[in-house]
Amino acid sequence: MKKILFLLYISTAVFTAGCGDSYKHVHDDITGPVQSVKLKPATSVAEGNTEQLSVTVYPSMTPDKRVTWSSSDDSLVTVDQRGIITGVADGTATVRATSINGGLTADCVVTVLDMPVAVTGVYLNNSTLNLAVGGSSQLDAGFTPLSPGPTNQGLTWSSSNTTVADVNGTGLVHALSIGSAVITVTTSDGGYSAICVVTVLLVSPPSAPDPANVTAGNRQIVLNWTAEPGADSYEVWFGTVYNSSSASQSGGVITGITHTITGLTNGTVYYVWLKSKNATGTSGFSSVAWGTPVLLSGVNAVYTLPGPITFNMKSLSEGLFPIGVDDSESYQINHKYWIGETEVTFQLWDAVRTWAISHGYTLPNSGAGSGQLPVVSVNVRDAMVWCNALTEYYNANNGANPDLDPVYYTNAAYSTPLRASTNLDPVVSPPAGSEDNPYIKASVNGNLNMALCTAKGFRLPTSMEWELAARWRGNDAVNTVPGYSNPYYTKGNSASGAVSSNNGDIATVAWFTDNSGGSVHNPGGRVTNSLGLKDMCGNVNEWCFDVPSSNWDSRVTRGGNFNSFMNGTSPLQIGYQFFNYKKQLYSYLGFRLVRNE
Structure with missing residues (x-):
C-alpha cells in the first residue's frame, strides 16, 4: 500500500517560517478574496472517537476565513461547525469545508474503523525557526503510519521557554522576546515527540510563499x-x-x-x-x-489523484488492422487514444465513487473487490457514469494541468454530464440522453456516435479500440497476421501477447480456468502484451461501449475471464466478441479506461 503523509493545517492565518540562519515575521498586508481552501486529503477515526480537522484558507491574510462543515453521510461520520469529526459506524464518508467567502471547497475522506490504527512516529515540517519579535509561524506535524493515518491524531504542544516563544494547541508559534526556545509536539497515542528550536531576533525575512x-x-x-x-x-x-x-x-x-x-x-x-x-x-x-511527469505524446502517461492514487495509460496511434478470430476482415481507426494499462482497480473505483456520491452522482452499485484487484460487479451504466466522475475528479485535482471534458451527457448541448446510473430494465429504443443512449460530446450538438467524440475525458473503449490494443505488437513479427507490418498484429485466434497460434502459451499470458484457481488476481501476474497492457485476456471480462445489433439489451464485452476455457473458439481469443446484459452485475466482469489524445 502506498503511504501518504497527512499534514495538519489550521483555520487561522498560517505562515511557514525559516530554517538555519533564516528568520521571518508575519506580513499584515496580504489581503484579498479567498483563492483556495485546503484540508488533509484523508484520515481515519475509530467508532465513537473524534478528531479536529483543520482548514487552511489562502491567501493567508484574507479577512474572512470562515467556513461551513458538512458530511456526505451522517450515519457514518458527523462533523460540527468547529470541524470536529466523530466516527459513527464502519465505512467511508467525505467531510467538506466550504468557504463563506467565495464558496470554495476542500474535502477529506474519512474512514471509520473497527480497530484503531496506532501512531508509530511524528515529525515537524521545520526543525529550526528564526522569527522576529512579534512574529509567528505555523508548525505542521506529520504522523506515521502514513496510510491509513493513525486513528488517534491528538497532539500536545509545549515550549521550553514561554517568555521567549509560546505555542498554541495547533502548533502556531508566537515570538515574544529575544532568545531561544524549544517547541515540542507529543502524540496522545504512544507519547512520540519531535522538536523545533526557535530563535527570536529583532528583524525578519519574508514569509513563505503559497504552494507552487x-x-x-x-x-x-x-x-x-x-x-x-x-x-x-x-x-x-x-x-x-x-x-x-x-x-x-x-x-x-x-x-x-x-x-x-x-x-x-x-x-x-x-x-x-x-x-x-x-x-x-x-x-x-x-x-x-x-x-507526476508524463510522456504526453508517446508511450505512457501516469495520472495521479489524491492519496496519491495513480494509474497508467498507454498511447495508441490510428491505423488499419485485422479483426475477427480468423483475421478475415480489417478495420480502420482514425484517431489516437490512450488505454488503461490495467483494468480499473477496486482502490481507484472506490475512491472516485466516494467522491462522486458526495458531489451529486448516483452510483447504486458499490462494486466488489479490494485494493489492486480489478473491480467487478458493476454494470455498464455504472462504468460510463463512473468515467464521467473520474474526469471531474481529475479536473478538481489536476493543478495547472488542462481540464478534460466529460464524454457522456444527458442533453444535446453537452452542458449536463451523465451523473446517474440505475439497475432498471433496458428498453428497445432508449431515449437520447439516457444512461443507455447518452449524447457523446462532439463538434456539433446532438451527437450519439462515439466515432465523432471530441471530448478527452475518460470513457469505455469501443470494441475495435479494445481489439487494436490487444493485437498491437509493434516491430515484433512473432505470431502475427500476414500482410501487416510496423506495427504487426497478433493473430485473432490467440490471446493478447501470445507467441503461439491457438493459445499454445495461454497460461503464460492469461488467468483462465486452468491456472486461476477459480478467482480473480491482481494485475501483472501474467506476461504483458507488446504495448505493456496487463490482463487483456483472462482475469476479468471487460465492458465495451458497443451495443450488438441483435441484442439491444446488452453491450459488447471482451477478453474472457478467470473461469474461461480454451477449447476451440473462446472468449480468451482477441478476435472474439461476446455480450452481457446492460443492467446486470457479474462477478467476473469489470472494465478498462480509454480517452482520446
Missing part, C-alpha cells in the same frame, strides 16, 4: 507561483518523499516566479516546496505541491 502550481511534462515539471511581498528571490526544493526534510534544492537562487525541474522519471510523483528570500534571510518551507 505544478504542470507535468515529459521527464519534467514546470512550476509557477505567486510573488511573496518583501521577497526578491526564491528557492525550490523537491523530492519523491512527502517530507521536506529529505528534499533536494533545484536551481539555486531563483529571481523569477517560475522554474522547471528536468531530468525526472516519468510516472514518479515529485513533491515540491518553496522558500522566499531577501537580504535579511530565508523563509521556511511553503506547503507542499506535487506533480
